[in-house]
Amino acid sequence: xxxxxxxxxxxxxxxxxxxxxxxxxxxxxxxxxxxxxxxxxxxxxxxxxxxxxxxxxxxxxxxxxxxxxxxxxxxxxxxxxxxxxxxxxxxxxxxxxxxxxxxxxxxxxxxxxxxxxxxxxxxxxxxxxxxxxxxxxxxxxxxxxxxxxxxxxxxxxxxxxxxxxxxxxxxxxxxxxxxxxxxxxxxxxxxxxxxxxxxxxxxxxxxxxxxxxxxxxxxxxxxxxxxxxxxxxxxxxxxxxxxxxxxxxxxxxxxxxxxxxxxxxxxxxxxxxxxxxxxxxxxxxxxxxxxxxxxxxxxxxxxxxxxxxxxxxxxxxxxxxxxxxxxxxxxxxxxxxxxxxxxxxxxxxxxxxxxxxxxxxxxxxxxxxxxxxxxxxxxxxxxxxxxxxxxxxxxxxxxxxxxxxxxxxxxxxxxxxxxxxxxxxxxxxxxxxxxxxxxxxxxxxxxxxxxxxxxxxxxxxxxxxxxxxxxxxxxxxxxxxxxxxxxxxxxxxxxxxxxxxxxxxxxxxxxxxxxxxxxxxxxxxxxxxxxxxxxxxxxxxxxxxxxxxxxxxxxxxxxxxxxxxxxxxxxxxxxxxxxxxxxxxxxxxxxxxxxxxxxxxxxxxxxxxxxxxxxxxxxxxxxxxxxxxxxxxxxxxxxxxxxxxxxxxxxxxxxxxxxxxxxxxxxxxxxxxxxxxxxxxxxxxxxxxxxxxxxxxxxxxxxxxxxxxxxxxxxxxxxxxxxxxxxxxxxxxxxxxxxxxxxxxxxxxx
Numbered sequence: 001x002x003x004x005x006x007x008x009x010x011x012x013x014x015x016x017x018x019x020x021x022x023x024x025x026x027x028x029x030x031x032x033x034x035x036x037x038x039x040x041x042x043x044x045x046x047x048x049x050x051x052x053x054x055x056x057x058x059x060x061x062x063x064x065x066x067x068x069x070x071x072x073x074x075x076x077x078x079x080x081x082x083x084x085x086x087x088x089x090x091x092x093x094x095x096x097x098x099x100x101x102x103x104x105x106x107x108x109x110x111x112x113x114x115x116x117x118x119x120x121x122x123x124x125x126x127x128x129x130x131x132x133x134x135x136x137x138x139x140x141x142x143x144x145x146x147x148x149x150x151x152x153x154x155x156x157x158x159x160x161x162x163x164x165x166x167x168x169x170x171x172x173x174x175x176x177x178x179x180x181x182x183x184x185x186x187x188x189x190x191x192x193x194x195x196x197x198x199x200x201x202x203x204x205x206x207x208x209x210x211x212x213x214x215x216x217x218x219x220x221x222x223x224x225x226x227x228x229x230x231x232x233x234x235x236x237x238x239x240x241x242x243x244x245x246x247x248x249x250x251x252x253x254x255x256x257x258x259x260x261x262x263x264x265x266x267x268x269x270x271x272x273x274x275x276x277x278x279x280x281x282x283x284x285x286x287x288x289x290x291x292x293x294x295x296x297x298x299x300x301x302x303x304x305x306x307x308x309x310x311x312x313x314x315x316x317x318x319x320x321x322x323x324x325x326x327x328x329x330x331x332x333x334x335x336x337x338x339x340x341x342x343x344x345x346x347x348x349x350x351x352x353x354x355x356x357x358x359x360x361x362x363x364x365x366x367x368x369x370x371x372x373x374x375x376x377x378x379x380x381x382x383x384x385x386x387x388x389x390x391x392x393x394x395x396x397x398x399x400x401x402x403x404x405x406x407x408x409x410x411x412x413x414x415x416x417x418x419x420x421x422x423x424x425x426x427x428x429x430x431x432x433x434x435x436x437x438x439x440x441x442x443x444x445x446x447x448x449x450x451x452x453x454x455x456x457x458x459x460x461x462x463x464x465x466x467x468x469x470x471x472x473x474x475x476x477x478x479x480x481x482x483x484x485x486x487x488x489x490x491x492x493x494x495x496x497x498x499x500x501x502x503x504x505x506x507x508x509x510x511x512x513x514x515x516x517x518x519x520x521x522x523x524x525x526x527x528x529x530x531x532x533x534x535x536x537x538x539x540x541x542x543x544x545x546x547x548x549x550x551x552x553x554x555x556x557x558x559x560x561x562x563x564x565x566x567x568x569x570x571x572x573x574x575x576x577x578x579x580x581x582x583x584x585x586x587x588x589x590x591x592x593x594x595x596x597x598x599x600x601x602x603x604x605x606x607x608x609x610x611x612x613x614x615x616x617x618x619x620x621x622x623x624x625x626x627x628x629x630x631x632x633x634x635x636x637x638x639x640x641x642x643x644x645x646x647x648x649x650x651x652x653x654x655x656x657x658x659x660x661x662x663x664x665x666x667x668x669x670x671x672x673x674x675x676x677x678x679x680x681x682x683x684x685x686x687x688x689x690x691x692x693x694x695x696x697x698x699x700x701x702x703x704x705x706x707x708x709x710x711x712x713x714x715x716x717x718x719x720x721x722x723x724x725x726x727x728x729x730x731x732x733x734x735x736x737x738x739x740x741x742x743x744x745x746x747x748x749x750x
Contacts, residue, residue, distance in 0.1 A: 041485045176477075469518075480543065
């Protein structure tokens with residue numbers, strides 16, 4: 001807590017100093033996490049010089065976190081990419097836009113001619129705008145006809161997407177941030193909003209102070225929310241399913257259900273009850289490490305509270321059986337009727353500013369308007385609107401994991417990476433980087449150098465936050481406007497213009513004949529008409545006037561803070577986002593009886609520790625932005641491994657000592673941080689740090705060198721929260737010493 005207060009104090013002092021010399025303030029939305037905070041960007045002499053919070057913004061109400069207050073510094077940095085580059089004789093050389101885009105188009109045409117649509121692919125990030133995502137997916141699905149189109153929602157929210165579809169029919173988060181202000185219970189499950197979504201954490205704390213709300217946390221780590229909680233369920237890595245089943249077991253046994261809601265609005269209760277019966281608190285305690293009495297207390301807190309919000313994030317999405325976990329969280333709310341009411345909802349937190357936007361247009365594998373690519377009528381609607389043959393549209397997508405395997409097999413020849421950094425963020429980096437080396441790689445980003453650019457054959461410089469206008473959708477379905485305040489540096493272009501120009505080189509200029517992002521928004525808006533995410537009643541002027549609008553907001557209607565208040569869900573086959581057992585002709589939600597499958601990799605004699613990876617407050621994703629902000633970099637300059645002091649004593653490891661963390665995939669060398677935040681037998685490494693950027697000193701510290709290629713079978717999302725590792729300690733020897741594996745009792749092993 002003290003460190004957090006110090007960081008905010010430093011940021012506010014700096015902010016106040018910059019506030020003294022500004023020509024104008026431009027209203028916009030923060031470009032970091034999915035909270036969607038409103039702010040003003042201060043401009044002096046045509047340059048960004050400051051940021052201040054928007055006191056009227058409905059999301060953050062005049063407050064910003066550490067990263068947001070320094071965000072302006074990314075706009076005027078010497079490593080901003082300013083010219084296109086092309087690899088020649090192993091070196092990157094400047095070229096004109098015409099030369100760069102002509103080669104991009106030529107490579108795409110050659111790939112299509114020799115290998116068909118599966119020979120080319122696009123992988124994009126969560127830092128773009130709704131309009132840019134729409135353009136990318138229209139190009140991929142409507143022009144190239146390729147199934148190889150994915151977004152880094154695959155690493156972030158793919159399991160929530162699948163879980164929402166299986167429970168509710170479409171990927172529409174039911175609740176809103178206002179629920180955090182009024183709920184009687186905030187259940188934080190596998191999330192750390194104090195560091196990752198600070199303004200939401202502040203709203204939770206205000207609710208506790210003003211209304212006496214209770215806080216319950218399920219997390220293996222002793223995070224700030226866990227320390228502040230009324231009840232902390234410190235479960236073992238990979239044990240989400242037994243814990244949730246046991247909570248439902250107690251709810252059923254003690255009759256804390258909304259039986260009328262179950263009867264009217266759900267199907268599958270009998271199967272769910274039978275599955276939950278196998279997980280009484282005593283058995284769940286053995287599987288999770290959470291005392292049976294705490295499980296019972298947690299169930300009673302949830303069941304007896306008049307309202308409850310379950311906040312969840314990557315401790316769910318990146319762990320074992322992630323989709324199954326999401327469905328059980330949804331079921332927790334469905335069986336108690338805590339959905340569609342003030343203060344009651346499952347609330348998934350998104351990691352990137354517009355990751356909900358990419359889901360709206362098909363980033364999770366669907367078609368715009370939450371349409372089902374297997375539904376002939378949905379396919380026809382999109383094809384007719386775009387003026388293409390319906391056969392052009394792929395019926396499925398190959399996610400980035402599959403694309404890498406296709407590269408290895410020689411099937412995928414050209415990959416375009418836009419606004420993301422897979423050379424740091426993808427799992428099993430040894431394998432992933434080998435594939436980036438093999439494919440013809442086009443990289444589009446705002447900074448150069450950056451890790452993925454080390455493998456690029458073509459590099460395209462793009463405009464970033466503050467340099468373009470468009471829409472980003474936050475975690476509560478709120479469409480927010482981001483506004484251009486300054487021009488992009490050098491010869492950098494907006495991503496929308498780059499995609500449209502590539503389309504022109506491919507002979508599809510008429511499909512992208514927009515004068516600007518607002519034209520693209522109007523086109524996309526029409527594709528949502530009558531769909532669950534209908535935004536036909538929204539335009540830029542409304543967003544600017546209201547500070548954001550929550551969809552659905554149909555033409556002639558109002559925005560919708562909460563969904564499913566009538567107990568009816570979009571599960572009918574003709575409206576749902578997919579086909580499956582969740583389809584219901586009466587619009588009922590589905591309660592799932594999912595199997596419990598123990599993690600495939602658990603600690604053993606060779607790898608005796610659980611490995612958990614995640615984020616920290618000072619940095620954002622792969623640090624492409626935040627490592628270039630001196631104040632943030634100074635607060636967290638390097639990666640580290642958290643080790644419990646009892647384990648450190650057995651290993652004879654002291655604070656700050658360099659150790660090697662080893663898994664079956666690889667190793668990293670990082671200093672030890674001794675802390676009770678991790679439980680004995682578990683370690684934690686932040687994943688932000690890369691090791692390829694020349695400015696980084698080529699240190700071997702990227703956490704994803706350790707993670708494996710295990711993925712959720714339903715969502716394709718990789719696991720990053722449950723693996724096995726060992727700690728190796730440096731011992732004296734020739735050449736400065738070598739590392740030796742340490743057994744669980746601290747004895748060296750040969």
